Amino acid sequence: MRRLMWFLAIVWAGFAVVPASARGSGAAIDAIAKDYVALSLAASERDPGYVDAYFGPPTLAAAAKLDQRTPSELSADAARLHTRLAAIGPKTLSPIERKRRAALLLQLTAAQTRMAMVVGQKLSFDQESKALFGVTFAAPTLASFDPVLAELDRLVPAGPGTLADRMKRLSDRVIVPPEKAETVVKAAIAECRRRTLDHIAMPPGEAITLEMVRDKPWAGYNYFQGHAHSLIQVNLDVPLTMDMVIKLGCHEAYPGHHVLYSLYERNLAERRRWIEYTVFPLFAPMALIAEGSADYGPDLAFPGDERIAFERDTLSPLAGLDPADVALFEKVRAVQAKLAPASAVIARDYIDGRIDRARAVALKEQYFLVTPQEAQRSIRFVDTYRSYVLNYFLGRAMVAKTIAAVGTNPAARWAAFERLIGGPTTPDDLVAP
Structure with missing residues (x-):
């Protein structure tokens, strides 16, 4: 177990050692992504089962258990992260980073929506599936x-x-x-x-x-x-x-x-x-x-x-x-x-x-x-x-x-x-x- 924790510490330290100046907009997305992970883990404390799997830094998982944000606050914070990420222009990113940005925007929309649902926001099936999963379907009879x-x-x-x-x-x-x-x-x-x-x-x-x-x-x-x-x-x-x-x-x-x-x-x-x-x-x-x-x-x-x-x-x-x-x-x-x-x-x-x-x-x-x-x-x-x-x-x-x-x-x-x-x-x- 000690060897495993030492290995994780080395791997995840890598997130902090890459100079931001060398990464430009990618570093800004990294910061938003870390906040998103912390938010997701905190959301799982308020909505058991929300996180299906997690294998990132143990420190974030431990911090989430102490996070006192309510579902309403988590929903608002997800919206703010979405705004920050949307402000990063796609033209400043490489093609693979643009795909990363697009995926994370959708994930943030889903987080904002799910936390709003936890506190009672009512959505139709179609509204829910679009906000959470990015799709709707034409229902046959x-x-x-x-x-x-x-x-x-x-x-x-x-x-x-x-x-x-x-x-x-x-x-x-x-x-x-x-x-x-x-x-x-x-x-x-x-x-x-x-x-x-x-x-x-x-x-x-x-x-x-x-x-x-x-x-x-x-x-x-x-x-x-x-x-x-x-x-x-x-x-x-x-x-x-x-x-x-x-x-x-x-x-x-x-x-x-x-x-x-x-x-x-x-x-x-x-x-x-x-x-x-x-x-x-x-x-x-x-x-x-x-x-x-x-x-x-x-x-x-x-x-x-x-x-x-x-x-x-x-x-x-x-x-x-x-x-x-x-x-x-x-x-x-x-x-x-x-x-x-x-x-x-x-x-x-x-x-x-x-x-x-x-x-x-x-x-x-x-x-x-x-x-x-x-x-x-x-x-x-x-x-x-x-x-x-x-x-x-x-x-x-x-x-x-x-x-x-x-x-x-x-x-x-x-x-x-x-x-x-x-x-x-x-x-x-x-x-x-």
């Missing part, structure tokens, strides 16, 4: 998803009961037994890692730790620890269907959150010494980049039929499942994925007060063919994270279109993906869906 339900009705094996009943019988056949879940997930993560490392050079010594947990509002979560290490938790209360195994492996680990955080740490925090990339606020535009790229991860790592083949030949035997059921379920899930935007439609109507909680739960059951318990869990997520749900399907769609723009060559697609998650990247850098 729920009725526009009815043809997808009809397609699923034709694909899911016939039997008694509703389509949801039939869907549950099929999904029950591909649920990984809890006692085998850790083994199966570890095998999936190992394959996701192997495929990712074929294309992306990770920092030396990078690693993850896997834990199986319960009583959480999510299926999986990555707690980045710094030094290219992540703690990944998988919630056993959520039925772990075979398709979720690959999704969790790619989303939380490789080439998803673990890789993005590790590259931000290496490329931006360490090499460029941009201190703002040592803190990851949950309610900020970088969440759209993180969730969108992580949700796109399985498509990149397992193109075409490779995902079904790996589940059939490797994961199914480990889980003791029938490979034929797994293959059919993947086809069903591919169709069901078309329903993803409906989650934001329901969340928006719920947050904006057009429907109550009971109606939101009922609509989740209807359009996502889930049990009442699963629907309740889904709305619990909305209660906790609100417009954050937009980052998954919309972020994924934007990342997918951005990668598709480079063509079909696998190496080119991986290279484009690495540039995207290596930062600095904002929602404005992505192709709109």
